[in-house]
Amino acid sequence: MSWSLNVVEKIGRLSPEATKAVQQQEIDEVFLTALDISxxxxxxxxxxxxxxxxxxxxxxxxxxLPFDLNLPDETADEMPRIDLAMSNFPDDNGQTPIADAIETMSVSPLFSLSVFSAARPDVTEYGPITLELEQASYDQGEIKGTLVMDPHMTREPHPKDSWDASIAPNIFTRKV
Structure with a gap:
């Protein structure tokens, strides 16, 4: 099964209104991207x-908060990666909360991405997709990073266990 098919199964299809809007020669709707960072x-x-x-x-x-996402290519043999560039401007107190948080975390934060129409903000058209921050860099003006859908797929052996007679004797016992 390809990654793109897995993504479609996970996030579903566009609503009839969004499907109609994106098929028009000229689009009247504005689609926005939301991120929940936890x-x-x-x-x-x-x-x-x-x-x-x-x-x-x-x-x-x-x-x-201005940010840019480079959505993944639809390749069957690669894990989807999304490039993220996000403003890192200081808040009213001179703090840069997102960069400060990333710098002090012991494990990567999760980014839940959703796309919706400004006309229907409570209707999610794409997503939510939960992504993990794989790597990041930042300076005074911008945070750049790579988000991955399932980073554990590259870290875990597959299959997790090897099955043989020593750990599953009944599977290998022939019953006559």
Whole structure:
């Protein structure tokens, strides 16, 4: 099974309204991308949206923060990787909370990505897809990183166990 088919099964299909909108010659709808950034060491999940103003979505306030995502190619033999570039501008207190958090974390944060129409902010059109930050770098103005869908697939042996008569004797016993 290819990675792209796995992604489609995981996130579903576009709504009829979104399907109609994207098939038009000229599109009237604006599609936005939201990221929920979470980690056990963070007091609360960060909700950011690639927009010029904050937005209420699914009962949460998403803070406007410019970011770019390079969505993965549809290749069957590679794990999907998404390149992320996000603003790292200081807040009112001079802090850069996302970069500061990434620097101090013992394990990678999770990014939950969703795409929706500005006309229907509570209807998720694509996602949510949970991604893990594989690597990151940052400076005063920007955070860059690579997000991966299932990083454990590259770290874990497959299959996990080898089956032989020493650990599963009944599988290898011939019953007559």
């Amino acid at each position: 980690h056990p060491e963070m007091a609360e999940t960060l909700h950011v949206i690639n927009n010029t103003e904050d937005l209420e979505r699914l009962g949460k306030t998403y803070v406007a």
